Amino acid sequence: MNQKRKLGTILVDAKRVSSEQVDRALAEQERTGKPLGEVLIAQRALTEDDLIQVLSDQLGIAVLDPSAVRPERELALLLPRAVADRHNVLPIARENGHLVVAMADPLDLVALDDIRIATQSTVRPVIGRASEIERLRERTYSEVEGSRSVQDAVDRAAVEVSRRSSVDEDVDTEDAVKKAEDAPVVDLVNQVVGQALFDRATDIHFEPTETNMIVRYRVDGILYDSIVPPKALATGLLTRIKILADMDIAERRKPQDGRFTVRYKKKEVDVRVSTLPTLHGEKAVLRLLDKTAFSLDLTTLGFEPEMLATFRKAIHQPYGMILLSGPTGAGKSTTLYAALGELKSTALNITTVEDPIEYMVPRINQVQVNPKKDLTFVTALRYIMRQDPDVIMVGEIRDGETADMAVRSAMTGHIVLSTVHANDAPSTATRLVTMGVENFLAASALSLVVAQRLVRRVCPHCKTEVKADPDKLLALGLATSRVKPTRFYEGRGCQECRMRKYLGRVAIYEMLEVDSEVKLMIAESAPAHKLNEYATKKGMLTLRESGLRKVEHGITTVDEVLRVCLQEA
Numbered sequence: 001m002n003q004k005r006k007l008g009t010i011l012v013d014a015k016r017v018s019s020e021q022v023d024r025a026l027a028e029q030e031r032t033g034k035p036l037g038e039v040l041i042a043q044r045a046l047t048e049d050d051l052i053q054v055l056s057d058q059l060g061i062a063v064l065d066p067s068a069v070r071p072e073r074e075l076a077l078l079l080p081r082a083v084a085d086r087h088n089v090l091p092i093a094r095e096n097g098h099l100v101v102a103m104a105d106p107l108d109l110v111a112l113d114d115i116r117i118a119t120q121s122t123v124r125p126v127i128g129r130a131s132e133i134e135r136l137r138e139r140t141y142s143e144v145e146g147s148r149s150v151q152d153a154v155d156r157a158a159v160e161v162s163r164r165s166s167v168d169e170d171v172d173t174e175d176a177v178k179k180a181e182d183a184p185v186v187d188l189v190n191q192v193v194g195q196a197l198f199d200r201a202t203d204i205h206f207e208p209t210e211t212n213m214i215v216r217y218r219v220d221g222i223l224y225d226s227i228v229p230p231k232a233l234a235t236g237l238l239t240r241i242k243i244l245a246d247m248d249i250a251e252r253r254k255p256q257d258g259r260f261t262v263r264y265k266k267k268e269v270d271v272r273v274s275t276l277p278t279l280h281g282e283k284a285v286l287r288l289l290d291k292t293a294f295s296l297d298l299t300t301l302g303f304e305p306e307m308l309a310t311f312r313k314a315i316h317q318p319y320g321m322i323l324l325s326g327p328t329g330a331g332k333s334t335t336l337y338a339a340l341g342e343l344k345s346t347a348l349n350i351t352t353v354e355d356p357i358e359y360m361v362p363r364i365n366q367v368q369v370n371p372k373k374d375l376t377f378v379t380a381l382r383y384i385m386r387q388d389p390d391v392i393m394v395g396e397i398r399d400g401e402t403a404d405m406a407v408r409s410a411m412t413g414h415i416v417l418s419t420v421h422a423n424d425a426p427s428t429a430t431r432l433v434t435m436g437v438e439n440f441l442a443a444s445a446l447s448l449v450v451a452q453r454l455v456r457r458v459c460p461h462c463k464t465e466v467k468a469d470p471d472k473l474l475a476l477g478l479a480t481s482r483v484k485p486t487r488f489y490e491g492r493g494c495q496e497c498r499m500r501k502y503l504g505r506v507a508i509y510e511m512l513e514v515d516s517e518v519k520l521m522i523a524e525s526a527p528a529h530k531l532n533e534y535a536t537k538k539g540m541l542t543l544r545e546s547g548l549r550k551v552e553h554g555i556t557t558v559d560e561v562l563r564v565c566l567q568e569a
Contacts, residue, residue: 007036007055007107011046014054021045035105038130052127055106064092064102064128067462067494069136075099076144083118087111088130090137091119098122104130136495142198143498150191154229185236188229189244193271193286195226197264199498202288206241208234208281219498220456220505221329238275238282245273253277259356264290272356289358296341296361301334302507304541304549310511311448315339315417320447321410323397324419325428331454331507332419333358336393339417340364343391351387353380354395369395377402385409394418400436407437410445423566424543425451425512426531429522443514443522451510453543455550455560456502462494463554472558489554506555508546508564513538 008022017040025039032039037051056063075091076084078099084090089111093100099121103111106125115123192215196204201217213234215226229237242249245258258273272287303311314322322339324332337359340350344363355369355377365387367380377394378401384392397403397420410416420435422428428449432442468488491501512518512535521531536542541549547561 010058011040011051011054014058016050016054017045035108037105048129052129055127059106059127061106061124062126064126064132066128066132066136067464067492069102069495070493070499072140073144076140078119078121079115080118081141083114084137084141087114088133088137089115090133090140091115092126095124098124100124100126102126102128102133102136104128104133139495150188150195150227154188154227154233185233185240188233189237189240192227193262193288194264196286196288197269197290204286204288206234206237206284206286208278208283210280213237219500220502221454222456222500224500234281238284241273241284241286242275245271247273247275252282270358296338296344298335298338298342301331301338302550303509304546307509307511307541307546310513311339311450312342314448314513315343315415317415317447319410319413319415321407321416321418321445322448322450323428323432323446324417324450324452325422325425325431326419326452327421329454330452331505332452333395335450335452335507336395336417336419337361340391340393343415348390349388350391350393351384351389352393352395353377353384354393378405381405381409385412389414391415391417396420397432397435403432403435403437404441407432407441407445410447411441416445422451424528424532425449425510425540426535427528429512429514429518429531430526430528433522433525439523439525443519446514446519446522448514449512451543452507453547453564454505454507455547455556455564457504457506457555458489458557459491459494459497459501459503461496461503462492462501463489464492466490469558472562487554488551488558490557502560506550508543508550508561510541510543510546512540 008017008026011017012019012022021040021043025036025043025045028034028039028043029036040046041048041051052063055061069092072092075094079089079091087108087110088104090102091099092102099115099119101115101123103125104127105111106127112123112125192204196217199217199219201219203218205214205216205218205223207214207216208231212231213229215229216223217226218224239249242256242258244260246260247256247258254277256275260271260273262269262271267290270289272289273284274287275282275284298308298311314320324335326332340352340361343350344361346363349365350363351365351367353367353369357366357368360366367375367384369375369377369380377396377398381392381394381402382405392406392409392414394402394406394416395418397406397418406416406418420428420431422431428451429446432446433439466488491497491503493499493501497503512531514522517534518531521534544561544565547556547565550556551558551561
């Protein structure tokens with residue numbers, strides 16, 4: 001019995017389709033060349049899940065669990081990608097001498113023969129959705145090929161550089177440029193940046209040690225080791241990066257900043273470069289800003305529904321100051337840009353002053369701070385006030401003069417959005433006063449204060465319910481919290497999240513509405529803890545409680561909330 005008829009017979013015997021439906025599908029299959037199962041699904045004779053379950057039951061083979069698939073470099077190298085792509089299959093394990101292969105059509109004898117010949121192994125198929133296998137296959141081979149390309153680039157560059165003079169701190173500029181312009185070094189930098197973008201990294205760290213250089217990627221806020229090039233490559237790598245960023249390659253004893261742009265998968269990515277002299281040589285950090293990945297949508301950031309309503313109400317007022325606080329990398333700029341995206345209108349003049357401009361937004365006037373040209377936050381604000389603005393965004397309030405200017409702007413009929421560094425919303429409300437702004441001015445200007453952090457999302461592909469850890473609940477003070485999660489979820493680690501158990505990040509917020517009582521407390525120099533007592537009695541969710549809401553909804557974990565939130569007194 002040939003494979004086409006065998007599948008039809010199995011489905012008819014299982015009473016999932018009729019003989020007439022199989023005959024119609026076979027006729028269509030002869031005309032199009034598509035697999036019989038795919039034709040039956042397209043003709044709505046059965047669903048893909050029906051097909052998978054019938055074949056699993058009748059043939060006695062397992063159904064693929066995508067979340068349980070682990071990236072296997074050795075197996076991917078064993079089966080050539082061309083074979084895997086041609087038949088849409090993926091080797092996923094070795095068990096009892098057999099090669100376990102995920103297939104959408106385990107009756108495809110040609111595919112089974114090709115896999116057996118290519119791998120010199122007996123094949124045991126498991127059945128899965130064609131789309132899931134395709135997604136897993138693409139990620140596996142892209143990951144393996146990317147890692148192999150980076151390591152190959154390291155090896156080639158190391159061989160080439162070893163032919164040149166030995167490395168020391170006083171190597172001359174001409175020799176450094178030659179090393180940087182060697183094709184293997186150029187290729188290595190390109191491969192490292194490309195792999196970082198593939199891994200969704202936001203930063204790349206080139207860290208020299210006494211014996212080598214460690215390259216690390218920051219993914220979802222956490223640093224992971226990537227490759228360890230030999231010490232001989234350090235000078236060439238750093239010089240190449242400096243050349244790209246238009247920095248002084250001869251200066252290696254003081255910090256420098258620069259930038260360049262790369263294209264990745266038809267997208268433009270801005271790369272900000274910072275170098276710093278350390279004990280064992282220069283360290284470089286590359287910040288990757290994917291200009292096309294940014295979404296100007298407040299609803300996707302992580303606001304609780306009531307918080308989103310409050311935030312929208314504040315930014316749509318005719319005047320007032322909205323302050324955001326949090327550590328570097330907490331997502332403050334993203335929230336500000338999303339607010340501007342909602343406010344953007346042909347009826348409004350929106351102007352920003354930033355250092356640096358992270359994303360370019362159409363129909364918004366963006367000013368880049370340039371201290372060398374005496375264009376500071378303060379001077380920019382003075383000139384912006386002469387430009388008939390409606391909404392002003394100040395990237396960061398760093399000093400008293402900028403704070404005073406921003407407050408006065410908010411009091412003269414403008415919406416002002418900005419950021420400061422503070423631990424929570426109540427201390428943010430008093431931060432302007434500690435920077436030198438008069439109490440009554442700060443109280444009059446402020447309309448909303450928001451503190452935020454970023455927590456990692458549980459990977460949706462390997463998410464599973466787990467038993468709560470009593471010690472962690474105790475650390476969170478959950479017994480006295482107003483938020484009481486009943487179910488907890490964690491990632492098991494899968495191919496999609498690179499075994500990290502998390503995939504992406506979401507913001508948690510603490511929001512203090514500056515009502516008449518809060519204004520009075522600020523004017524009377526009330527300490528931050530008094531503001532906090534009042535606000536929590538009024539229903540303000542703390543950062544920790546906001547995080548617990550995300551735990552309750554299965555979005556993040558208790559560990560993540562503990563990682564980013566201070567212990568509450």
